[in-house]
Amino acid sequence: MTINQRIKKLRKSLGMNQGEFGQKIGMGQAGISKIEQDGNTVIDQNIRLICQTFHVSEKWLRTGAGPMESDDVSTMLARLQEEMDLTDLEMRLLQTYFSFPAEERQTFLAMAQKFAARLAAEKSPEERDRQREQATLDAVRQEFRDKRDSPTSTPSTITTTAK
Template identity: 40%
Template sequence: MDIKNRIRDLRKEQHLTQSEFAEKIGMGQAGLSAIEQGIRNITERNIMLICERFNVRREWLEKGIEPIYKETINSVLDEACKELNLDHIEKQFLAAYLAVPEETRQHFKTSLKQILENYHVINEEKIETVTVQSNHKLTTEEKRQIMNEKFDAEEKKSSLQADVNKKMA
């Protein structure tokens, strides 16, 4: 199959008349008809416009090398969600994240990192306390150290929360 047939097949797959397809790539119906019949060669400009407007890969249009369509963010997201077994809400979250400007994503990553670090500190504190308490009686120095660590963790948590609230405002 050559380029003229791929153009015709693409147009038919899109359920477009020659006039409608031609209009989308900035040419007349007679010109498109001539290309589909092999009377006229397609221009570089028309190749670029077909690829852009119909989201097809240039390799497919020129040489027939599949896949036909370019990957879009939605197709990549769909594949990732299947692979990772993510639900609809998680997919929406990822799509929304990817749709915001880079600067906003950077603020979000910073806030999320702080939240995760805070979560990690809290979990470590609980694990350490349980482990120490189950192994032996604490000395006064060990109790003092645990209390200091708890105070430090609470201060860090409060500071992080204040930073997150400030950035979210």
């Protein structure tokens, strides 16, 4: 199978016509028709565009060897970004994380787990405020009970005598 045939195979596997496929990589339908014809040269720029846009292994596209889908981290992250609608910040975080060696990623994860455990153990500012308010309310209630139950307290009702 030639590179031209592999491009056509890829396009058909994506369920696209030549115009749709070309639009994704900035080419017209006629340009795609031309690069799908056996014997026509496909320039490196178009090969890279096809691989990046459709997450295809450059090795497969050029030689037919290996799987069609690319398995490099940037391609997988690009797919994830599309599927999960990730923001630029989320993408930068993931790219940075995966740029570290596996051992450093494990160290980072261990630290993140400790951080999360500490956060979970701490009370939120709102919870601390509720506890303070409850403690104040409990103290006022107790003070009221103490005054009410004190033997020196005077009745608050006025008794009237019948005439």
